[in-house]
Amino acid sequence: xxxxxxxxxxxxxxxxxxxxxxxxxxxxxxxxxxxxxxxxxxxxxxxxxxxxxxxxxxxxxxxxxxxxxxxxxxxxxxxxxxxxxxxxxxxxxxxxxxxxxxxxxxxxxxxxx
Amino acid sequence: xxxxxxxxxxxxxxxxxxxxxxxxxxxxxxxxxxxxxxxxxxxxxxxxxxxxxxxxxxxxxxxxxxxxxxxxxxxxxxxxxxxxxxxxxxxxxxxxxxxxxxxxxxxxxxx
Numbered sequence: 001x002x003x004x005x006x007x008x009x010x011x012x013x014x015x016x017x018x019x020x021x022x023x024x025x026x027x028x029x030x031x032x033x034x035x036x037x038x039x040x041x042x043x044x045x046x047x048x049x050x051x052x053x054x055x056x057x058x059x060x061x062x063x064x065x066x067x068x069x070x071x072x073x074x075x076x077x078x079x080x081x082x083x084x085x086x087x088x089x090x091x092x093x094x095x096x097x098x099x100x101x102x103x104x105x106x107x108x109x110x111x112x113x
Numbered sequence: 114x115x116x117x118x119x120x121x122x123x124x125x126x127x128x129x130x131x132x133x134x135x136x137x138x139x140x141x142x143x144x145x146x147x148x149x150x151x152x153x154x155x156x157x158x159x160x161x162x163x164x165x166x167x168x169x170x171x172x173x174x175x176x177x178x179x180x181x182x183x184x185x186x187x188x189x190x191x192x193x194x195x196x197x198x199x200x201x202x203x204x205x206x207x208x209x210x211x212x213x214x215x216x217x218x219x220x221x222x223x224x
Contacts, residue, residue, distance in 0.1 A: 040122075040216055042215050043202065048210045090156055104156030104157045
């Protein structure tokens with residue numbers, strides 16, 4: 001089985017711009033979660049989608065949004081980028097059991113200048 | 114608020130010896146705990162997990178211990194191998210479709 005794929009792998013944006021990141025889960029997985037990883041902070045939960053519905057959301061501002069398509073692929077969008085949004089954004093998928101044993105993609109490294 | 118804490122940012126251990134990684138949590142609603150391993154430029158990889166109804170789970174060289182009264186879990190790696198050098202994250206879930214992660218512990222296994 002192919003693993004979780006994320007595109008693009010690297011991205012450089014300017015403050016004020018917006019960005020869209022994409023995630024394709026493992027075939028058959030319907031749950032997709034997004035996390036932000038910054039140095040010293042571990043992984044911070046952004047949101048989780050299941051069958052195109054957001055089931056949980058972390059403590060991030062409304063500039064961070066996401067969606068899931070009928071084929072379980074997911075996108076996250078960050079509008080009005082700030083320098084502090086520079087981070088590794090990780091997508092994870094899991095089967096219908098939900099959050100347990102999530103399988104992660106390699107991440108998208110976003111740099112905001 | 115950091116509900117899962119890994120207070121040791123780094124650990125250095127000699128090859129063949131035991132590595133012990135610690136994790137504390139504050140949310141009493143957590144009922145499932147996991148350890149992930151992460152190499153540079155890769156996403157975290159699931160390592161081992163434990164349900165709150167157990168106090169120990171073993172998988173080869175990896176054993177996780179859970180002390181619910183102390184809200185503490187630990188990961189033991191025996192024997193440590195050079196390929197174990199990575200960042201290890203502790204995570205917990207309250208069955209609310211999200212994982213809460215610690216900040217990670219960087220393990221270096223010395224030859």
